[in-house]
Amino acid sequence: MAESVPSKFQGTSPVDIPIVDLSNPNEDLVARAVVKASETWGMFQVVNHGIPIELMRRLKELGTEFFELPEKEKEAVARPADSTDLEGYTTDYKKDGEGRKTWADHLFHRVWPPSRINYRFWPKNSPDYREVNEEYAKEIKKLSEKIMGWLSEGLGLHHDALKEGLGGEKVEYLMKIIFYPPCPKLELLYGAPHHTDLNGITFLIADEVDGLQAYQDNKWVDVKYDDSGIVVIIADQIKRMSNGRYKSGEHRATMDTVRTRISWPVFAEPNLDHVVGPLPELVVDDAPKFKPYVYREYKFLKMNKLPLE
Numbered sequence: 424m425a426e427s428v429p430s431k432f433q434g435t436s437p438v439d440i441p442i443v444d445l446s447n448p449n450e451d452l453v454a455r456a457v458v459k460a461s462e463t464w465g466m467f468q469v470v471n472h473g474i475p476i477e478l479m480r481r482l483k484e485l486g487t488e489f490f491e492l493p494e495k496e497k498e499a500v501a502r503p504a505d506s507t508d509l510e511g512y513t514t515d516y517k518k519d520g521e522g523r524k525t526w527a528d529h530l531f532h533r534v535w536p537p538s539r540i541n542y543r544f545w546p547k548n549s550p551d552y553r554e555v556n557e558e559y560a561k562e563i564k565k566l567s568e569k570i571m572g573w574l575s576e577g578l579g580l581h582h583d584a585l586k587e588g589l590g591g592e593k594v595e596y597l598m599k600i601i602f603y604p605p606c607p608k609l610e611l612l613y614g615a616p617h618h619t620d621l622n623g624i625t626f627l628i629a630d631e632v633d634g635l636q637a638y639q640d641n642k643w644v645d646v647k648y649d650d651s652g653i654v655v656i657i658a659d660q661i662k663r664m665s666n667g668r669y670k671s672g673e674h675r676a677t678m679d680t681v682r683t684r685i686s687w688p689v690f691a692e693p694n695l696d697h698v699v700g701p702l703p704e705l706v707v708d709d710a711p712k713f714k715p716y717v718y719r720e721y722k723f724l725k726m727n728k729l730p731l732e
Contacts, residue, residue, distance in 0.1 A: 440464055440637055440646055440654075446471035457570060458577035465619075465657040465672030466637050468648055469570075474562040476651050479628055481555050486600045487630070487685055489530065489546045500530070500544050509597070510544045526678070527615065528602040534560035534689065535596035560596055560689075563626050567596075567691050570655060571624065578665055580704055588664045588702050589623045590693045597622075597690045603634065606678040615676035620658035621725045622692035627654040632684035638673035646674075659725070660693065663713040666701040695719040 441460040447453050460467035489497065502511025509531045532544040534556055546552050568586055575584040586594065601615075617638065628648075629635065635646040635654065648654055662671040678684065693699055700715025714732060716724075724731050 440639075440644065441467040442652075443467055443469050444471050445469050445473065454573040454576065457573045461574055461577075461657050461661075461669040463670065464637065464639060465662070465670030466646075466654065466674065468646075468652045468654050469566070470652050472566055472653055474559075474566065474653070478555065478559055478562065480650065481551070482559050482687060483628065483630060483685070485546075485549050485552050485555055486530075486687060489548060489552075489600070490528065490602045490685065492546075492548055496548065497530075500532075500546055502531070502544075510541060512544075526604065526606065527676075528604075530598075530600040530602075532598055533595055534598045535564055536592065536594075539595055556598065560598075563689050563691075564596060566626065566653070567594075567624060571661075574661065574665070574669065578668060578702075578705060580702065584702060584704070585623075585661060585664055588699065589660060589691065590697045593694045593697065594623070595692055595694060597692060599688050599690065601676070601686045601688070603676065603678050603684040603686075605681050605683060617673060617675045619662075619671040619673055620656055620690065621660075621722055622658045622690040623660040624691045625656040625658055625688050626691075627656065627686055627688040628652075629686035630684060632679055632682045634677045634679065634684045635686070636675050636677060638675070643675070656688075658690070659721075660699045660718075663699060664702050664705075666705045666709065667712045668705070693718040695722070 441456065441464060443453060443456045443460065445453060457467065497512050500512050502509070502513045510533065512528070512530045514528045515526070530546070533539045533541065542553070545556070571585040571589070572582040575582055575586070578584065627635070633645060633647065635648075636643045637646055638644075646654060656672045656674065657669050659671045661669050676686070695718050697718050698715050699718055699721070701711040701713055716731075721731070
């Protein structure tokens with residue numbers, strides 16, 4: 424009998440990431456669960472979050488339809504070759520630090536604030552694309568500010584401390600649709616290598632194909648989710664603003680041998696000219712663990728794997 428081949432890299436731990444039910448009427452318990460998960464994992468899943476499931480279903484349907492278009496039509500929203508920004512459609516085939524290649528196609532475009540949206544990079548294949556993405560952006564912004572509020576209060580600060588530290592009403596929300604094609608040789612490829620996100624906080628939904636893994640206690644944990652859950656990943660800027668109190672969730676994306684996987688992360692991040700560092704209220708008695716950076720510089724250093732501290 425031929426040896427069976429796994430359809431993807433399997434995590435080595437049976438533990439699941441924390442799940443927080445936002446419908447719990449005891450908001451103090453909810454807030455404490457969010458804080459604890461952010462301190463210990465840097466990642467958790469929220470359920471009963473109030474974002475309509477039909478809206479999420481439609482968002483995924485429209486994104487999937489885009490990647491089913493002929494290449495010529497996808498290239499109509501391609502990222503310009505000379506662009507220093509991320510917006511637009513790109514393909515990504517490069518080696519990670521371990522010599523494996525990463526293989527995925529991406530579509531980036533900002534969804535908030537309205538003043539930063541460039542519809543040139545929004546797909547035109549469906550008349551519903553704009554309406555659905557704009558509505559989802561409003562819902563994600565509300566969820567983001569609610570979670571950052573709980574995290575701020577968990578630091579002993581006022582409700583809007585982290586939001587203001589990230590830029591207040593100038594915080595930008597960047598949609599990224601990631602298309603991972605099937606991979607027949609898993610030992611050669613990753614969808615995305617081991618990393619932390621460089622922004623403030625990430626909100627991720629995906630299709631039914633698993634692939635997200637979290638790194639916890641020196642083990643890889645398969646992140647389980649369903650159509651209604653949203654995975655929240657604490658990223659570098661909240662870790663830095665909290666002076667290390669909150670953890671930047673380490674994760675990677677694996678691939679499947681036979682099935683395509685698509686995910687829809689939304690990244691909440693500062694404007695490129697905004698300075699982010701440990702919040703002053705948190706370093707009165709303790710030395711700052713991180714130096715402040717203009718976000719543009721931080722992004723450049725991290726994306727090019729250059730020293731940060």
